[in-house]
Amino acid sequence: MTQKTRPIQRFAQAVSKCTAEATVYGQCVVADYNSVHKNQCAKEFMALKNCYLAAAKGGK
Amino acid sequence: MRLTPLSSAALRRPLSSLITPKTQHQRRAYAFQTSGIPTSFQVFNNRTKWLQRERAASNVEASRQADYLKDEVAMRVAERLLDVKRTFPLTLDFGAYTNSLARALTNPNPDPSQPDADIPPLATKIGKLVAADSSEKALYRDAELQFNKEINMERVVLPYEEGSLPWEDNTFDMVLSSLSMHWINDLPGALGQINRILKPDAPFIGAMLGGDTLFELRTSLQLAEQERRGGISVHVSPLADVKDIGGLLGKAGFKMLTVDVEDIVVEYPDTFALMEDLQAMGEGNAVLGREMGAIGRDVLLATEGIYRELHGSKDEDGTVRLPATFRVIHMIGWKEGGDQPQPLKRGSGEINLRDVLGTK
Numbered sequence: 001m002t003q004k005t006r007p008i009q010r011f012a013q014a015v016s017k018c019t020a021e022a023t024v025y026g027q028c029v030v031a032d033y034n035s036v037h038k039n040q041c042a043k044e045f046m047a048l049k050n051c052y053l054a055a056a057k058g059g060k
Numbered sequence: 061m062r063l064t065p066l067s068s069a070a071l072r073r074p075l076s077s078l079i080t081p082k083t084q085h086q087r088r089a090y091a092f093q094t095s096g097i098p099t100s101f102q103v104f105n106n107r108t109k110w111l112q113r114e115r116a117a118s119n120v121e122a123s124r125q126a127d128y129l130k131d132e133v134a135m136r137v138a139e140r141l142l143d144v145k146r147t148f149p150l151t152l153d154f155g156a157y158t159n160s161l162a163r164a165l166t167n168p169n170p171d172p173s174q175p176d177a178d179i180p181p182l183a184t185k186i187g188k189l190v191a192a193d194s195s196e197k198a199l200y201r202d203a204e205l206q207f208n209k210e211i212n213m214e215r216v217v218l219p220y221e222e223g224s225l226p227w228e229d230n231t232f233d234m235v236l237s238s239l240s241m242h243w244i245n246d247l248p249g250a251l252g253q254i255n256r257i258l259k260p261d262a263p264f265i266g267a268m269l270g271g272d273t274l275f276e277l278r279t280s281l282q283l284a285e286q287e288r289r290g291g292i293s294v295h296v297s298p299l300a301d302v303k304d305i306g307g308l309l310g311k312a313g314f315k316m317l318t319v320d321v322e323d324i325v326v327e328y329p330d331t332f333a334l335m336e337d338l339q340a341m342g343e344g345n346a347v348l349g350r351e352m353g354a355i356g357r358d359v360l361l362a363t364e365g366i367y368r369e370l371h372g373s374k375d376e377d378g379t380v381r382l383p384a385t386f387r388v389i390h391m392i393g394w395k396e397g398g399d400q401p402q403p404l405k406r407g408s409g410e411i412n413l414r415d416v417l418g419t420k
Contacts (some may be wrong), residue, residue, distance in 0.1 A: 008336060012333070022364055036287050038288065053142050
């Protein structure tokens, strides 16, 4: 393999630009971690994902 | 306690009828798994684990960078040899992987508590070290390095399928094992095998991951999958608990057991660094029935957020560091034999513990 950065590293790099969104999402899940259900924090997650997608695009 | 009197009917009956006739009496044994017979539980996929280790060790540079945990634990296992006033003509390193133990044994300064003491490297106590592992790539990764010249070592590649160890009974003067036994399906059987190949009155000194190892990653992944996908799957291995190890060693026939626990906490900048390092160590998920393929990006993204929030610690300058706990169970057991100290008979004590401890 001759690729310089592995996909996981590119992924990690993009995510590292979204710490604020990640914190908001984390807080939402952890706030009531004994009864987490699907899409409980969908809104917060979409904000995180949008940030990551934007960062991944900019990074290329 | 209240005593219940026998019923009057029982009193009237002749005494002989109360005693069960001998012919009906059968000795009943407790139900337990005999060591050496494979358990019906298969938790790990041996072939997957072998492939992961071969692949990890093939990438020499990344693999060496991720040696820190195994090197640290190997050092601590080797340190325990300082307490044994013996020499070991023939020693086995069971699950040697990249020979962290051999490196630790050749350390020129074996006792960190006495940096100025002139103690020779522990390798001088060992006549010959047999390094055995299923991963050939890992075993030979560092075959060209300097430490190979400082210790008499033979490398043996074992099949990745668990089974009988290819040595005669009573072969080794000591068996060492550092951070590899947590991938064994049949741990009682493996310990029994180790006991078999040891000479009488010879020690087994081992360390394995157990208990709450990587609980931070386990909980974060579970929460992330629960929230993103509405269900969870296995990503972190089930591990042996500290309290089970004593029983397992005893059942395998070891005497004079010592079991202790040590938590090693490593800090990472993010969850990806942790997972990359685990992969480079060859410690990826190899649980049978795990979900095939990589963890989805959404779950990874969610895990990062949850791990930071649940377990992360903030520095003064605001950077978050993610701790990962590795719980290492250290164990020492001796094969029965020789003039080993034996426990005294029950009730033969002459000094009251209360007097010794000074309690009332």
